[in-house]
Amino acid sequence: MIQENIPVLIVGGGAAGLSASIFLSHHGIRSLLVERHSSTSIHPRGRGFNARVMELYRELGLEGAINEAGKDLQPAKGFLKGSTLAEAFANADKEPEPDSEQWARLMAIMAAQKEISPTSSSRGTQDLVEPILLAEASKRGGDVRFSTELLSFEQDETGVSARVRNRSDGTESQLRAQYMLGADGANSAVLRALSIPYRGSGILGHLLNILVEADLRSVVQGREFSQWLIERPEMKGVLLAINNRNIWTLHVPYDPQKGEKPEDFPPEHWEALLPSVLGLPRAEIKVKGILPWTASVRVAQSFQQGRIFLAGDAAHEVTPWGGLGANTGISDVHNLAWKLALVLKGVARPALLDTYNSERQPVGQAVVEFSHSQTGEDGLATRERFEPGAAMFMLSGFASQMLSGHGYKYASQAVVEEEGSDPENHELNGQPGTRVPHLWLTYQGERTSTVDLAATHFTLLTGPAGQDWHAAAEVVAARLQLDLKAYRLAPDGDLCDPEKLWPGRAGIEEDGALLVRPDGFVAWRAMRLPVKPQQELELVLKHLLG
Ligand SMILES: Cc1cc2nc3c(=O)[nH]c(=O)nc-3n(C[C@H](O)[C@H](O)[C@H](O)COP(=O)(O)OP(=O)(O)OC[C@H]3O[C@@H](n4cnc5c(N)ncnc54)[C@H](O)[C@@H]3O)c2cc1C
Structure with missing residues (x-):
């Protein structure tokens, strides 16, 4: 062998x-x-x-x-409900437009999201x-x-x-x-x-994930949707947009307790049923595959x-x-x-x-x-997700x-926790255990984010008065044989922060620093330059490295 x-x-x-x-x-x-x-x-x-x-x-x-x-999927945003596609669109048309206060809230939320990441x-x-x-x-x-x-x-x-x-x-x-x-x-x-x-509730439902080919461009273009909740006497399911043209997935629950099995619902069953569900009697439907799955938590x-x-x-x-x-x-x-x-x-x-x-x-x-x-209860999305206002909740x-993907804060040996740190506060404000705060900077003539700097090494991001951290980082990196890079964020720094925004973003003084792990999470926050920066940095890194 x-x-x-x-x-x-x-x-x-x-x-x-x-x-x-x-x-x-x-x-x-x-x-x-x-x-x-x-x-x-x-x-x-x-x-x-x-x-x-x-x-x-x-x-x-x-x-x-x-x-x-x-x-192709990017424009698919709305959540619809109705027994046919035409009814689902009509229901969506009846939904009240957000009022000015709701719009303002929505805009504020979206602007705040743009602030936290260099990407989306x-x-x-x-x-x-x-x-x-x-x-x-x-x-x-x-x-x-x-x-x-x-x-x-x-x-x-x-x-x-x-x-x-x-x-x-x-x-x-x-x-x-x-x-x-x-x-x-x-x-x-x-x-x-x-x-x-x-740990957890386990199986919530048994479903079929039906991969459907149906050219719906003529009805969907300009009215793209993400999910459509279909409720009819003979079936309940959710149709998901895949490319907004001819590929869709239909999720339908089945009930093994009633003796139902995936084999009871072969491709021909759906190919015969879907034209009436879509409200398009002449639509050509091809089922490309059926994947039974269990909705488990x-x-x-x-x-x-x-x-x-x-x-x-x-x-x-x-x-x-x-x-x-x-x-x-x-x-x-x-x-x-x-x-x-x-x-x-x-x-x-x-x-x-x-x-x-x-x-x-x-x-x-x-x-x-x-x-x-x-x-x-059946493993499908809750009905509330398809109610007006649900999108606002999700945002x-x-x-x-x-x-x-930013809603957590790590607490472990690989993070130097601050006294009084609230485990429920996940704000990306420089607190140890959270992803490094995002700030646009200029590096060697190119626009870059603080989030982009963490790669395969530890990174020390100092405020504008953080010159002394550099020598400390160099010595510690050599002593621990560790890849550690230090940058000063300042109008005249290695990374140009023209308005000196970094200390505010990171919750440090001008001579403070964040030590960022190779995965982009803050390992340690030094509010100010310590009296012995080299010793302190070395102590922290030794602790982090186990
Ligand atoms: C219908 C449906 C819709 C979903 N929608 C979303 C969504 O919108 N967003 C989202 O984030 N997630 C979604 N998910 C969940 C997502 O698909 C899974 O969470 C994801 O695929 C998990 O990735 P994984 O690599 O952990 O496992 P998998 O993708 O399941 O990969 C595990 C692999 O291990 C292989 N394997 C198993 N045993 C062995 C073995 N002994 N030897 C060698 N290989 C083995 C399997 O063949 C399989 O390819 C959805 C899932 C389903 C079923």
Whole structure:
């Protein structure tokens, strides 16, 4: 039997696994990804990437490609309800326009969102985006093997041994990895083998995700919608726009308790029914595929056991309503990649890896709760989501922070928490554990954001009077053999901040600084220059690195 040695074995080639391969390569770590299917999925599934995930893809240079993949879906915004499409449009026409006060609130919320990130959410569907991720993973040297499945594994003190099978020719091989990532989706075999229990309400409903081809351009153009709740005596479902032209997905609940099975609803059933549902008797309908799925809300109690980590749906299952499944998985692996890299390079102790669970498990928990609140008893989106004013709710306060992917604050050994810090306050104002505040600056003649600066290294972002931090950072970087870059943000600084906005954004004095981790999160805030900046910085970094 062939035996291969690799630093990281990734199980699963969905959004989380492919992103993990890219992020690890970005940090200079070799990985092997095994995926049991022969290609990425044809099902659109996730239809959007939130602002936080787009920040991560921006760092990789993928922002443009993903926006391009999502451009057809971009205009799809409204939520409709009605028994036919014509009735749904008529109902939408009857809805009152927002009054001037509501408009003003909406505008203020949208302006505030623009302030927090150098980018914004994108509408790409997973069937189009995963091939982009696959190409990028391969381009960066990630070893991605399709038609290869994990059969079994066991871990010991120095690594993980795994047996995999090539499904094309049936050959089996033995792998030895220092760490393994279970990104093997809902029903994760990795999680089951580790016997990690779940928390959460579990299954809320059983649904069919029906991929439909129907040219609706003549009725939809100029009236693009995101979701249409269909309520009829013979069926209830939600139709989702995929490209606003001829591809749609229909989500329909079925009830196993009544003896219903997916096979009871073959493609012909929907091809016969949909013309009348659409109110277009002559419409040509082709069902391209049916994916049965369970609407579940549950989170693993731990995302780590020894040298094995869980990410994506393997760690937390949510429903599509709220659009957080793929997004949360991608953010999981971004959090893990830099930690694995520093440990594998011998710069940090393995204890740093424990912070993956302490930081991401609570996020998984919060996402599961949010998703549950958006889901009705049958597993479809709640009816309230289709009521007038629902969009306003989604844009406001907590919901908006959750949806943009910024609605949490880490508390762990890899963050120096401030005294009296309120765990419920997630404001991106420089507080440790939150994503670094966004501020546009000029760097070497180019417009850049503070968010763009965190990449594969620690970054010290000082105020305009922060000259003394530079020498301190240089010495500490050399002593700890750590990649640490220091920038002074000032009208005449390394990064030009003409109006000296940085201290206000970061909550520091002019000689203070933020220490930002390679994942863009604030690790430590020094309000002012300490008496001994070098010693203090070194102490903090040693603490963070475990
Ligand atoms: C109908 C629907 C709509 C959705 N809409 C949204 C949305 O709008 N926004 C959003 O963010 N999310 C959405 N989601 C959720 C999103 O699709 C998932 O959260 C996301 O795909 C999870 O990614 P993942 O990589 O963790 O898992 P998956 O995409 O499930 O990938 C796991 C992979 O692991 C492979 N695998 C499993 N076992 C093995 C093994 N033993 N060996 C090798 N490979 C293995 C599987 O074949 C699979 O390809 C939706 C999901 C569904 C079903």
